[in-house]
Amino acid sequence: MxxxxxxxxxxxxxRLEIEYASARREIAGPVVRLVGLHERRSxxxxxxxxxxxxxSVIHEQVTYFGNLGHDFEWKVYSHDPPxxxxxxxxxxxxxxxxxxxxxxxxxxxxxxxxxxPMDHQVRRIVSRDQxxxxxxxxxxxSRDDGxxxxxxxxxxxxxxxxxxxxxxxxxxxxxxxxxxxxLDPRSQFASLWGGSxxxxxxxxxxxxxxxxxxxxxxxxxxxxxxxxDARNTSRPILERLGLKVMTHATAMNWRAxxxxxxxx
Numbered sequence: 110m111x112x113x114x115x116x117x118x119x120x121x122x123x124r125l126e127i128e129y130a131s132a133r134r135e136i137a138g139p140v141v142r143l144v145g146l147h148e149r150r151s152x153x154x155x156x157x158x159x160x161x162x163x164x165s166v167i168h169e170q171v172t173y174f175g176n177l178g179h180d181f182e183w184k185v186y187s188h189d190p191p192x193x194x195x196x197x198x199x200x201x202x203x204x205x206x207x208x209x210x211x212x213x214x215x216x217x218x219x220x221x222x223x224x225x226p227m228d229h230q231v232r233r234i235v236s237r238d239q240x241x242x243x244x245x246x247x248x249x250x251s252r253d254d255g256x257x258x259x260x261x262x263x264x265x266x267x268x269x270x271x272x273x274x275x276x277x278x279x280x281x282x283x284x285x286x287x288x289x290x291x292l293d294p295r296s297q298f299a300s301l302w303g304g305s306x307x308x309x310x311x312x313x314x315x316x317x318x319x320x321x322x323x324x325x326x327x328x329x330x331x332x333x334x335x336x337x338d339a340r341n342t343s344r345p346i347l348e349r350l351g352l353k354v355m356t357h358a359t360a361m362n363w364r365a366x367x368x369x370x371x372x373x
Contacts, residue, residue, distance in 0.1 A: 115213055115334065116188065116355045122296040123336065124155040124186075130268040131261060137173070139166060144177070147264065148257065149365070151181040160191050167201055171363060180365050186211070187357040195359050202368070203361040210344050212352040214335040216299075216328040220351045224325065227318040230282075234275040237263040242277045242284035249307045262289065276322050278306075278315040286315035290323040292330060299327035301337040316346055 110118075125141055128134050132143040132151070139162065141155040151174055158166055174181045183203065185195050199205060234240060240262055244255040265273040272293055278286040288303035301323055306315050324335055338358065339347050348354075 112213075112353065112355055119211075119213070119298060119334075119336065119355065120155065120186075122293075123298050123300065126295070127154065127293070128295075130265055130272075137169070140170065142170070142173075145179060147260070149177070149179045151177070151179045153181065153183040156183070156185070156189060156194070158189075158191060158194065163191065163194065163197050167198065171201075174363065175365060178365055181363050183361040183363070185359050185361055195361060198361040203363050206360040206362065207340055208357050208359045209338045209340055210354045211356045211358050212337045212339050212344070212347050213298075213355045214324070214350070214352040216324065216333055216335055218351065219324060219328065222317060223321045223350055225321070227321055229313070229315055229318045230279040231318050231322050232277055232279065233322075234277060235266070235270070237266055240266075240275075243275060243287040245284045246277065246287040246305055246307055250305055274323065274326055276319050278318050280310050280313070280315075285310040285313075286319055288316075288319040288323065290327065292327060292332065297333040298336050299323070299330075299332040299334070301335065304343060316343065317350065320347070320350060 127143075129143065131147055132145055135142040135144060139157050139159075140153050143152040143154050145151045153170055156166070170181070170183070183198055185198070191197075195205060234243060240259050243262065244259050247255040247258055262273070262275060266275070273289060273291060275289040276287070277284050284307075286304070286306040288301065288305070291300045291302065301320065304316055304319060327335055335352070336355075337343070337347055337352060339352075344354075
């Protein structure tokens with residue numbers, strides 16, 4: 110299958126039809142929304158706009174989420190029309206995050222590194238009380254206490270344990286890197302998330318070991334493709350492991366309490 114065909118399938122299964130336990134999927138004309146059920150945080154995961162509709166559709170989404178009191182992310186993919194949508198969102202007060210490469214791997218073609226035995230101790234986290242090791246990694250590299258992440262991953266383990274697999278890599282029995290994978294049985298795509306490593310343990314292959322653990326599980330469970338949203342730090346590693354760039358995406362963030370929101 111050509112990369113354009115895989116991308117079209119990705120749009121269908123991972124954007125138009127995707128569902129999460131923590132969100133309600135809504136189709137609102139030319140956009141698909143994921144409305145947070147437990148947090149005041151939501152997302153526009155898919156949009157396909159005509160030039161003349163952009164202003165009104167943006168206003169509709171800002172008003173809708175504003176009435177809910179939600180911050181929201183509008184995830185804009187480089188192949189979404191119109192091509193200047195990020196600039197139009199920015200002009201209306203949205204803040205852009207770093208653009209990421211959306212990468213894909215055919216699981217029928219795993220590289221030697223991804224099928225070889227792992228060089229590090231990697232464990233799967235299967236219950237909420239084991240999440241302390243994930244949060245230890247998160248807190249070591251982030252300024253927040255990880256409460257929201259722990260709550261979200263805990264709910265996913267409680268409500269859909271077959272769809273979320275969480276892994277931690279250890280060095281001298283201490284948690285050093287953590288990552289997870291979404292495995293929606295209705296999709297041919299398994300998606301990689303996380304992949305954070307404590308600074309003193311970087312460049313040891315821990316990230317690769319976690320990709321391998323998740324890729325092997327996805328293939329065992331019958332998924333065809335593996336996807337990842339890659340920043341510049343992880344993209345070279347993923348390319349070396351065989352993943353290819355399918356498109357790019359930029360998260361455009363709207364803050365409910367921003368100056369722009371107060372003008373609506």
